[in-house]
Amino acid sequence: MVIVQHYPGTVNQYATAAAASLADVNLGIPDHCPYPQCQAPHSLIRWGSYQRGALLPDQVCLIRIQRLRCKVCGRTHSLLPDFLHPHRHYVTELLQSVVFLYLIKGLGLGRLLERLPRQGAAPTSVGGPARSTVCEWIRSFAYGAGELLLGRLLRHLLALDPGGRLPEAAPDHLKRIRGLGQRRRLQQGCHFWLLAEYLYALVKNRLPKLHFAAGQLLPFMLHWLQNQALPPRLFWSPTLPHTPTTPF
């Protein structure tokens, strides 16, 4: 399983520190196994590492990821710094700005792509994400956040802030989406975003020293999911075989 951990520095700082010593990156080992049927306390030990790419708009950064193993159930887990989202190569910051520009700002795909770094022409340059990648992000966020997770977040907020006036509006610009099912999912994804901002504001109010800046809404939500004992994922491709088909 993936365990998301907060990393306060930049991707490059992580890459440099992790290349020298993964233990120095300071991602603390969680105090229990995240596997739902195990949850054994103090059972995780460092268990090697692997290398992967973290795609920034202008470079590929190779980083080492810590693996952990549970001494009780024997499962291995990856300790993922929260500038990455599980199963996505580009950094979460870029995923977040795409979703924000499309769902909240109402930019069409063409104008949205103009705002992103251009896709590199040379094989060695990364550049921004391809149009098909951006479409996949939007579709997966609409399904993951809008379809699978919206109800869970709504229930959490109603319990946390019973008298609060939760945001509910779905913006007009999404009415242009022709497919009814996709329009509904996008509107729910937008609703999820507004509720996530509401949750962030509530938590920030109670914990002024919260280490997430407002621009780190998606990493903040990955940690919220993890604290709810849910997989720390907001983007779920609706077409993959292991994607859940019913809401969490």
Ligand SMILES: [Zn+2]
């Ligand atoms: Zn375990």
